[in-house]
Amino acid sequence: MKPGIPKGTRDFSSTEVAKRNYIFNTIRHSFENFGFQPIETPSFENSSTLMGKYGEEGDRLIFKILNSGDYLKKVDENLLADKDSQKVTSKISEKALRYDLTVPFARYVVQHQNEIIFPFKRYQIQPVWRADRPQKGRFREFYQCDADVVGSKSLWQEVEFVQLYDTVFSKLGLNDTTIKINNRKILSGIAEVIGASDKLIDFTVALDKLDKIGKDGVVKEMLEKGISAEAIEKVDPLFNFSGSNQDKLASLEDMLQGSEEGLQGVADLRTVVDNVESIGLASASLELDVTLARGLNYYTGAIYEVAAPEGVKMGSIGGGGRYDDLTGIFGLKDVSGVGISFGLDRIYLVMEELGLFEAVELPKPKVLFLNFDENESLDKIKAIKTLRQNNIKSEMYPDVASSNNQQKKQWKYATNREIEFVVTTVENGTLVVKNMSTGEQTTCSLDELINKVQ
């Protein structure tokens, strides 16, 4: 049997794990610094919790878990004969793997509403699964790092999330990211003004592709979706939107005079943009992007998306927004939420491409004791015990060398693992230590070694 793992999944070497942990820790630290507290939810949920929350496309991408037991026996024979996969699936699968962290969080909030202190600021760092076809920066198992606030409609939270994005990416050394921001109310307003409110989703999905397929492509897709040419004519300025965030807000305000909702969106965005400008960002830039729509249907207010630094070809490395009624589906009305997500795996790829992992300490020992003489082994192990008590990673080569070649193998082991210090002999409290990078060999006491290494 040949070893292998399922499509779209990965093994991680210890070097990779160290780098990933570096990102995890940076994000976790910032989340807590901003006042968020952790929760975790199960890897799989009841299908009814997940299905129908991500649109038709989303349902298709949810990994379904087969019922245990003799699951076919309970299914009606006629249903099986019809070969309607969707209907049969709902009969033989009642659980599914987590598709994102937001919906399980909404479920959590409703289920634990009596224990939660609102406004509730939670963060969650866990893997999610999607039955997508893998490609660059896209996997079937990947980590999301989410921070959300529920129970507050304050725009200050939306300002804070821009700060949070900036903080994390700056700390990671991932400078010059672009935090794109938009507001669903503006999109609704535009649709209203042009008389295409009933086609809001089609309209936004098409508009979202502007930077990818250009004006002609977007117009073509809108026409195909049944949006009239006259309507498209009215939003023409959107296709050549430029200038500062303030310029954009001003021209949006003009365009949306007929829509109360649209004007509210402009006002909201202006509040966020003004305040972020006043507070300042460390390394990211905030860009108002009217074409930003994102596919998820549940966003109702602010929409965020983070683009990698220019020149790095990668989909968005973060996204989020406000959803006014996510918990409504589970029976808790009038709880507004807003949140953002970091895509760990894509951040990793971008950082790797930019060579930003130099500072990450790899999990390897600082001192290696060679094992050439059985009589010295015990003294070496005792010395190692002291080193470890001083927080110096150290180890002894496990097998005693019984030949020249085996000694050579131990040296090679030290070289390959890039271990800095090698101790060859320990005699009467005196150690012979070799600095592997300089080749310099010295004799010293254990205390002197500890000083040298620290």
Add this chain to the structure above:
RNA sequence: GUGAUUGUAGCUCAGCUGGUUAGAGCGCCGGAUUGUGGUUCCGGAGGUCGCCGGUUCGAACCCGGUCUUUCACCCCA
């Protein structure tokens, strides 16, 4: 889901238009030399050429299917 693309020793890859026992480098194992490594040399193990089927006297090489890789679309982190 649509359209391409990839698959040969542990790793990176050769293998001419199908022709007898499929190769290299690195790595690994054993040994020699270097006082104690990153040098050099000798020897060795290791492959159902992704899998299944077809064409052919004969296939790693041609055809079909399937899985896998990578990429684009869709969608998204």
